[in-house]
Amino acid sequence: MKSVFSNCRAFTLVSEIVKPEGVDLRPTPETAVNIYTPKDAFEATVVSKRRINDLSSPNYAWHIVLDIDGSEMQAYYRIGQSIGIIPDGRFNDPVMNHIHRGLNAKIRLYSIASASWGDSWDGKTVSVCVKREMSEDPETGELVFGADSNYICDASPGDKVRITGPVGKSFLLPDDPLDHDYVFVATGTGVSPYRGMLIELFNRGIERDVWLVFGVPYSTDVMYESEFRHFAEAHSNFRFITAISREQKNARGGKRYVQDALAENESELIPLLKKQSAMLYMCGLKEMDNGIYQWLARNNSNLISLPEGIDAEAVQRLPRDAAEWPIIERTRDKERFLKETY
Numbered sequence: 001m002k003s004v005f006s007n008c009r010a011f012t013l014v015s016e017i018v019k020p021e022g023v024d025l026r027p028t029p030e031t032a033v034n035i036y037t038p039k040d041a042f043e044a045t046v047v048s049k050r051r052i053n054d055l056s057s058p059n060y061a062w063h064i065v066l067d068i069d070g071s072e073m074q075a076y077y078r079i080g081q082s083i084g085i086i087p088d089g090r091f092n093d094p095v096m097n098h099i100h101r102g103l104n105a106k107i108r109l110y111s112i113a114s115a116s117w118g119d120s121w122d123g124k125t126v127s128v129c130v131k132r133e134m135s136e137d138p139e140t141g142e143l144v145f146g147a148d149s150n151y152i153c154d155a156s157p158g159d160k161v162r163i164t165g166p167v168g169k170s171f172l173l174p175d176d177p178l179d180h181d182y183v184f185v186a187t188g189t190g191v192s193p194y195r196g197m198l199i200e201l202f203n204r205g206i207e208r209d210v211w212l213v214f215g216v217p218y219s220t221d222v223m224y225e226s227e228f229r230h231f232a233e234a235h236s237n238f239r240f241i242t243a244i245s246r247e248q249k250n251a252r253g254g255k256r257y258v259q260d261a262l263a264e265n266e267s268e269l270i271p272l273l274k275k276q277s278a279m280l281y282m283c284g285l286k287e288m289d290n291g292i293y294q295w296l297a298r299n300n301s302n303l304i305s306l307p308e309g310i311d312a313e314a315v316q317r318l319p320r321d322a323a324e325w326p327i328i329e330r331t332r333d334k335e336r337f338l339k340e341t342y
Helices: 098-103 147-154 188-204 225-234 258-264 266-273 288-298 324-331
Strands: 042-051 061-067 082-085 108-111 125-131 134-136 143-145 160-167 181-187 210-216 238-244 278-284 337-341
Touching: 061 147, 082 125, 082 147, 108 125, 108 147, 108 188, 125 147, 125 188, 181 188, 181 258, 181 266, 181 288, 188 210, 188 225, 188 278, 188 337, 210 258, 225 238, 238 258, 258 266, 258 288, 266 278, 278 288, 288 324, 288 337
Parallel strands: 181 210, 181 278, 210 238, 278 337
Antiparallel strands: 042 061, 042 160, 061 125, 082 108, 082 160, 134 143
């Protein structure tokens, strides 16, 4: 068995992303929400954990598999939903973690990173992608730990973890997923739901075009890289593109972000996104919102509409805090342009 400290560039867990022989895939379940609440949480068991970015990365990101056998959530969660994790132990200690006292005992939601079959293919597990949150108190210099992320990242196989959920109805694959084309855009751990979506789409045999544009500061921060490259090698209809902002330059000589990667490929992407069957998903840091709206405006995309008196050229000059951005956000086609940014 591979060590949990294996470098993600060195191997691909094909058994988790490609259906084993003899396994029949169950239909996508109906959408269920809040089966488990904070007052009625389910006690899941940690099955396994592994680092999913390069060991040299200063960001510690883990893929954690939880056993939910016997729960009502089994076979009733969908990729695109989230589960809540209730922290406990030393990271929930107000003495040790006094700076974040307001976070203690708070539930944090994490996007599900596995298709509804789970990494075990029988629906008895659910997986999450979690990055440790750490910072320094600006006044004292003390190291501050995110209570929930460090709690779950510290968990070991066999440990019990209380979970809630599933949560969310607005970031799911369509009910007829094989009849659509997809452009997935992510930054950081916003890539989590796309792992499960790709597993579902390719194991069901999608023949339409699928793109994943993934942005991180450094190449060592790319999560699930070997899995995504496996899909790219196995499926000619899948394009996997990374935007490494601190290592790469855009056409103007600045940092290369996801919107720059989209612009570099717009001769293919814009015609694709004009199709009524095409879906655009955006998940991750809210900082990418404006850049992607500007890219869509420059290309007269039908996924957004511009406020009266504002043309595509003016959108390019809007400051980050302009009042027009919320208006543009409200005009997006919510059936075909789905987003979860934070």
